[in-house]
Amino acid sequence: MIIIILFGPPGAGKGTQAKILIEKHDIIQISTGDMLREEVNSGSSLGKTAKSIMDKGDLISDDIIMSIIEERIKKPDCQKGFILDGFPRTLNQAIALDYLVENKTLNIDQIIEIKVDEELLFERIEQRKTEGDLVRNDDNTEVLKNRILIYKNDTMPVLEYYRDLKRLKTVDGMQSIERVSEDIKKLF
Numbered sequence: 001m002i003i004i005i006l007f008g009p010p011g012a013g014k015g016t017q018a019k020i021l022i023e024k025h026d027i028i029q030i031s032t033g034d035m036l037r038e039e040v041n042s043g044s045s046l047g048k049t050a051k052s053i054m055d056k057g058d059l060i061s062d063d064i065i066m067s068i069i070e071e072r073i074k075k076p077d078c079q080k081g082f083i084l085d086g087f088p089r090t091l092n093q094a095i096a097l098d099y100l101v102e103n104k105t106l107n108i109d110q111i112i113e114i115k116v117d118e119e120l121l122f123e124r125i126e127q128r129k130t131e132g133d134l135v136r137n138d139d140n141t142e143v144l145k146n147r148i149l150i151y152k153n154d155t156m157p158v159l160e161y162y163r164d165l166k167r168l169k170t171v172d173g174m175q176s177i178e179r180v181s182e183d184i185k186k187l188f
Protein backbone atom coordinates (compact mmCIF):
# COMPACT_ATOMS: atom_id res chain seq x y z
CA MET A 1 0.00 0.00 0.00
CA ILE A 2 1.47 3.31 -1.05
CA ILE A 3 -0.12 6.70 -0.48
CA ILE A 4 1.14 9.78 -2.27
CA ILE A 5 -0.10 13.34 -2.02
CA LEU A 6 0.69 15.60 -4.93
CA PHE A 7 0.46 19.36 -4.57
CA GLY A 8 0.68 22.02 -7.19
CA PRO A 9 -1.29 25.09 -8.20
CA PRO A 10 -3.53 24.97 -11.28
CA GLY A 11 -1.27 24.85 -14.31
CA ALA A 12 1.73 23.27 -12.54
CA GLY A 13 1.47 20.01 -14.48
CA LYS A 14 0.13 18.06 -11.52
CA GLY A 15 -2.24 15.97 -13.63
CA THR A 16 0.55 14.93 -15.99
CA GLN A 17 2.85 13.90 -13.15
CA ALA A 18 0.03 12.05 -11.40
CA LYS A 19 -0.52 9.96 -14.53
CA ILE A 20 3.19 9.07 -14.68
CA LEU A 21 3.13 8.08 -11.00
CA ILE A 22 0.06 5.86 -11.22
CA GLU A 23 1.63 3.87 -14.03
CA LYS A 24 4.94 3.53 -12.28
CA HIS A 25 3.52 2.45 -8.93
CA ASP A 26 0.45 0.65 -10.24
CA ILE A 27 -1.85 2.64 -8.01
CA ILE A 28 -4.93 4.70 -8.72
CA GLN A 29 -5.46 8.43 -8.78
CA ILE A 30 -8.04 10.00 -6.51
CA SER A 31 -8.91 13.42 -7.82
CA THR A 32 -11.55 15.20 -5.75
CA GLY A 33 -11.99 17.61 -8.68
CA ASP A 34 -12.78 14.71 -11.07
CA MET A 35 -15.18 13.17 -8.56
CA LEU A 36 -16.97 16.48 -8.12
CA ARG A 37 -17.21 16.97 -11.89
CA GLU A 38 -18.81 13.51 -12.12
CA GLU A 39 -21.37 14.58 -9.52
CA VAL A 40 -22.08 17.73 -11.51
CA ASN A 41 -22.52 15.73 -14.73
CA SER A 42 -24.78 13.19 -13.06
CA GLY A 43 -27.04 16.00 -11.83
CA SER A 44 -27.02 14.71 -8.22
CA SER A 45 -27.96 17.07 -5.43
CA LEU A 46 -24.31 17.26 -4.41
CA GLY A 47 -23.46 18.08 -8.03
CA LYS A 48 -26.00 20.89 -8.06
CA THR A 49 -24.55 22.38 -4.88
CA ALA A 50 -21.00 21.97 -6.15
CA LYS A 51 -21.45 23.41 -9.63
CA SER A 52 -21.79 27.10 -8.83
CA ILE A 53 -18.94 26.94 -6.32
CA MET A 54 -16.66 25.18 -8.79
CA ASP A 55 -17.57 27.51 -11.62
CA LYS A 56 -16.28 30.38 -9.51
CA GLY A 57 -13.15 28.48 -8.56
CA ASP A 58 -14.05 28.56 -4.86
CA LEU A 59 -13.69 25.61 -2.51
CA ILE A 60 -16.32 23.03 -1.62
CA SER A 61 -16.87 22.68 2.15
CA ASP A 62 -14.46 20.51 4.10
CA ASP A 63 -17.30 18.30 5.40
CA ILE A 64 -18.43 17.37 1.89
CA ILE A 65 -14.88 16.74 0.72
CA MET A 66 -14.05 14.57 3.73
CA SER A 67 -17.12 12.39 3.27
CA ILE A 68 -16.27 11.93 -0.43
CA ILE A 69 -12.70 10.92 0.45
CA GLU A 70 -13.74 8.62 3.28
CA GLU A 71 -16.11 6.72 0.99
CA ARG A 72 -13.64 6.61 -1.87
CA ILE A 73 -10.68 5.15 -0.02
CA LYS A 74 -12.83 2.29 1.30
CA LYS A 75 -13.25 0.92 -2.21
CA PRO A 76 -11.35 -2.23 -3.26
CA ASP A 77 -9.43 -0.51 -6.07
CA CYS A 78 -7.64 1.62 -3.44
CA GLN A 79 -6.10 -1.33 -1.65
CA LYS A 80 -2.79 -1.21 -3.52
CA GLY A 81 -2.53 2.48 -2.84
CA PHE A 82 -3.51 5.80 -4.29
CA ILE A 83 -2.33 9.21 -5.22
CA LEU A 84 -4.30 12.14 -3.86
CA ASP A 85 -4.64 14.87 -6.44
CA GLY A 86 -6.31 18.11 -5.38
CA PHE A 87 -6.73 17.00 -1.79
CA PRO A 88 -6.09 18.12 0.95
CA ARG A 89 -6.62 21.73 -0.02
CA THR A 90 -7.21 23.25 3.41
CA LEU A 91 -5.58 22.81 6.80
CA ASN A 92 -8.79 21.26 8.15
CA GLN A 93 -8.75 18.67 5.38
CA ALA A 94 -5.09 17.86 6.09
CA ILE A 95 -5.76 17.36 9.78
CA ALA A 96 -8.86 15.27 9.05
CA LEU A 97 -6.79 13.18 6.62
CA ASP A 98 -4.11 12.54 9.23
CA TYR A 99 -6.80 11.37 11.62
CA LEU A 100 -8.37 9.17 8.95
CA VAL A 101 -5.16 7.40 7.93
CA GLU A 102 -4.08 6.95 11.54
CA ASN A 103 -7.40 5.33 12.35
CA LYS A 104 -6.90 2.91 9.50
CA THR A 105 -3.26 2.40 10.53
CA LEU A 106 -2.17 3.64 7.13
CA ASN A 107 0.79 5.78 6.33
CA ILE A 108 1.25 8.65 3.86
CA ASP A 109 4.45 7.72 2.03
CA GLN A 110 5.23 10.77 -0.05
CA ILE A 111 4.00 14.35 0.09
CA ILE A 112 5.24 16.15 -2.98
CA GLU A 113 4.96 19.78 -3.97
CA ILE A 114 5.45 20.80 -7.59
CA LYS A 115 6.59 24.36 -7.16
CA VAL A 116 5.98 26.81 -9.97
CA ASP A 117 6.64 30.51 -10.32
CA GLU A 118 3.35 32.37 -10.11
CA GLU A 119 4.23 34.61 -13.08
CA LEU A 120 4.68 31.54 -15.22
CA LEU A 121 1.26 30.27 -14.23
CA PHE A 122 -0.41 33.44 -15.39
CA GLU A 123 1.55 33.23 -18.65
CA ARG A 124 0.43 29.65 -19.16
CA ILE A 125 -3.16 30.66 -18.48
CA GLU A 126 -2.97 33.41 -21.09
CA GLN A 127 -1.41 30.98 -23.54
CA ARG A 128 -4.12 28.39 -23.04
CA LYS A 129 -6.67 31.11 -23.58
CA THR A 130 -5.18 32.13 -26.92
CA GLU A 131 -4.80 28.51 -28.01
CA GLY A 132 -8.50 28.19 -27.43
CA ASP A 133 -8.31 24.82 -25.69
CA LEU A 134 -10.47 25.75 -22.75
CA VAL A 135 -12.56 22.75 -21.94
CA ARG A 136 -13.62 23.36 -18.38
CA ASN A 137 -16.08 25.90 -17.04
CA ASP A 138 -13.57 26.89 -14.40
CA ASP A 139 -10.80 27.31 -16.95
CA ASN A 140 -11.31 30.94 -17.89
CA THR A 141 -8.76 33.55 -16.97
CA GLU A 142 -10.59 35.16 -14.08
CA VAL A 143 -11.56 31.88 -12.48
CA LEU A 144 -8.05 30.48 -12.87
CA LYS A 145 -6.66 33.57 -11.20
CA ASN A 146 -9.09 33.03 -8.34
CA ARG A 147 -8.05 29.38 -8.10
CA ILE A 148 -4.39 30.36 -7.87
CA LEU A 149 -5.25 32.92 -5.20
CA ILE A 150 -7.16 30.30 -3.23
CA TYR A 151 -4.20 27.96 -3.59
CA LYS A 152 -2.02 30.62 -2.03
CA ASN A 153 -4.46 31.46 0.76
CA ASP A 154 -5.87 28.06 1.68
CA THR A 155 -3.46 25.45 0.38
CA MET A 156 -0.09 27.07 1.08
CA PRO A 157 -0.79 26.71 4.85
CA VAL A 158 -1.23 22.97 4.23
CA LEU A 159 2.22 22.90 2.62
CA GLU A 160 3.63 24.76 5.61
CA TYR A 161 1.99 22.25 7.91
CA TYR A 162 3.70 19.33 6.18
CA ARG A 163 6.95 21.25 5.80
CA ASP A 164 7.07 21.94 9.54
CA LEU A 165 6.60 18.24 10.16
CA LYS A 166 9.47 17.57 7.70
CA ARG A 167 7.18 15.50 5.55
CA LEU A 168 7.13 17.71 2.45
CA LYS A 169 9.38 17.18 -0.58
CA THR A 170 9.52 19.98 -3.11
CA VAL A 171 10.43 19.60 -6.77
CA ASP A 172 11.09 22.39 -9.21
CA GLY A 173 8.10 22.52 -11.54
CA MET A 174 9.72 25.10 -13.78
CA GLN A 175 11.59 22.38 -15.66
CA SER A 176 10.41 20.20 -18.53
CA ILE A 177 7.83 17.49 -17.81
CA GLU A 178 10.58 14.86 -18.12
CA ARG A 179 12.88 16.61 -15.65
CA VAL A 180 10.10 17.13 -13.13
CA SER A 181 9.20 13.48 -13.48
CA GLU A 182 12.88 12.46 -12.99
CA ASP A 183 13.08 14.56 -9.83
CA ILE A 184 9.92 12.98 -8.48
CA LYS A 185 11.27 9.53 -9.28
CA LYS A 186 14.38 10.25 -7.21
CA LEU A 187 12.22 10.73 -4.10
CA PHE A 188 11.25 7.06 -4.02
Ligand code: AMP
Pocket: 010, 032, 033, 034, 036, 053, 054, 055, 057, 058, 059, 060, 061, 065, 085, 086, 087, 088, 089, 090, 093, 138, 147
Ligand atom coordinates in the same frame (compact mmCIF):
# COMPACT_ATOMS: atom_id res chain seq x y z
P1 AMP B 1 -9.43 20.50 -9.48
O1 AMP B 1 -9.83 19.68 -10.66
O2 AMP B 1 -8.62 19.73 -8.48
O3 AMP B 1 -8.79 21.79 -9.86
O4 AMP B 1 -10.79 20.89 -8.72
C1 AMP B 1 -11.80 21.62 -9.36
C2 AMP B 1 -12.67 22.32 -8.33
O5 AMP B 1 -13.29 21.34 -7.47
C3 AMP B 1 -11.94 23.24 -7.39
O6 AMP B 1 -11.75 24.52 -7.95
C4 AMP B 1 -12.90 23.26 -6.20
O7 AMP B 1 -14.03 24.06 -6.47
C5 AMP B 1 -13.37 21.82 -6.14
N1 AMP B 1 -12.46 21.00 -5.31
C6 AMP B 1 -11.69 19.96 -5.74
N2 AMP B 1 -11.01 19.42 -4.73
C7 AMP B 1 -11.35 20.13 -3.62
C8 AMP B 1 -10.97 20.07 -2.25
N3 AMP B 1 -10.08 19.16 -1.80
N4 AMP B 1 -11.52 20.96 -1.39
C9 AMP B 1 -12.43 21.87 -1.81
N5 AMP B 1 -12.82 21.99 -3.09
C10 AMP B 1 -12.30 21.13 -4.00
